[in-house]
Amino acid sequence: MENLIKLSYEVDGEDFTRAGEASASVKKSLRKLGVPPDVIRKVAIALYEGEINMVIHAEGGVIDVEISPEHVTMVLRDHGKGIADVEKAMQEGYSTAPDEVRSLGFGAGMGLPNMKKYSDEMTIDSTVGVGTTVSMTVYIQ
Amino acid sequence: MTIQDLKTILEAEVIFGDELMDQEIHTACGSDMMSDVLAFVKDQSVLLTGLVNPQVVRTADMMDIRCIVFVRGKRPDNDIIELAQERDIALMSTGLRMFTACGLLWEKGLRG
Numbered sequence: 331m332e333n334l335i336k337l338s339y340e341v342d343g344e345d346f347t348r349a350g351e352a353s354a355s356v357k358k359s360l361r362k363l364g365v366p367p368d369v370i371r372k373v374a375i376a377l378y379e380g381e382i383n384m385v386i387h388a389e390g391g392v393i394d395v396e397i398s399p400e401h402v403t404m405v406l407r408d409h410g411k412g413i414a415d416v417e418k419a420m421q422e423g424y425s426t427a428p429d430e431v432r433s434l435g436f437g438a439g440m441g442l443p444n445m446k447k448y449s450d451e452m453t454i455d456s457t458v459g460v461g462t463t464v465s466m467t468v469y470i471q
Numbered sequence: 472m473t474i475q476d477l478k479t480i481l482e483a484e485v486i487f488g489d490e491l492m493d494q495e496i497h498t499a500c501g502s503d504m505m506s507d508v509l510a511f512v513k514d515q516s517v518l519l520t521g522l523v524n525p526q527v528v529r530t531a532d533m534m535d536i537r538c539i540v541f542v543r544g545k546r547p548d549n550d551i552i553e554l555a556q557e558r559d560i561a562l563m564s565t566g567l568r569m570f571t572a573c574g575l576l577w578e579k580g581l582r583g
Contacts, residue, residue, distance in 0.1 A: 346526075347524065347525045347526075347550070348525075349526070349529075350525075350526065350529035350530075350532075350533075353529075353533060354529065354532060354533075357532070357533065367535070371533070371534070371535065374533040375509050375533050375534070378509070378529065378530070378533045379506070379509060382526075434522075434524055434526060435503060435504055435505035435506070435520075435522045435524065435526055435527065435530070436504075436505055436506055436526070437506075438504045438506045438507060439506075440504075440506035440507065440509070440510050441506060443510070444506060444509050444510050447510070
């Protein structure tokens with residue numbers, strides 16, 4: 331695994347049932363590269379929650395993943411409505427997701443906290459009415 | 472215990488995964504909220520849930536969960552079954568409620 335591997339995915343904001351396809355694909359790639367299972371799981375969960383968020387809140391977006399021997403970097407960009415209060419959004423249990431999302435098993439206010447929990451570095455850059463970019467890095471020990 | 476033991480204890484019907492029955496399972500979790508599953512489980516091998524949609528299988532896949540048990544007699548549709556087949560995740564359905572199903576497995580030594 332000497333070279334930097336770059337993967338890019340378009341997330342369809344229309345179809346909730348397909349949310350998670352990008353994360354599954356990244357997980358498969360990491361497994362092929364022989365990345366340790368605990369690292370793969372951290373990446374998979376953080377990215378999956380991010381992907382779900384893009385579909386629930388932002389009508390989709392783009393995910394760029396870079397894999398190096400040292401780390402996995404994920405950048406999730408959307409042009410959704412943005413996050414008005416990032417600090418509040420980071421609190422466990424705080425959610426602005428509509429009820430129908432809750433009936434699908436999400437929207438419990440755990441998305442961003444889970445992303446933070448499973449990534450080693452995370453930054454959120456969001457402007458209301460413009461969109462949100464979430465960058466996460468998981469170190470490969 | 473194995474997935475086969477789980478099937479016996481829960482009097483469950485196997486929907487997919489007859490060839491996966493010998494797999495060992497060590498721990499389980501029960502939840503209808505997938506974000507809770509993603510937040511709290513570590514090395515779980517079984518997910519018991521009353522939620523029936525493709526995200527249940529996708530969540531299980533992310534967590535390396537080997538078997539999903541749908542409680543309260545719920546049954547997945549073909550799209551969900553196909554997703555599980557692609558990922559080698561066993562699916563079964565039990566008529567038991569969540570509390571009872573979890574209780575029976577706990578009684579037989581399975582832990583969270």
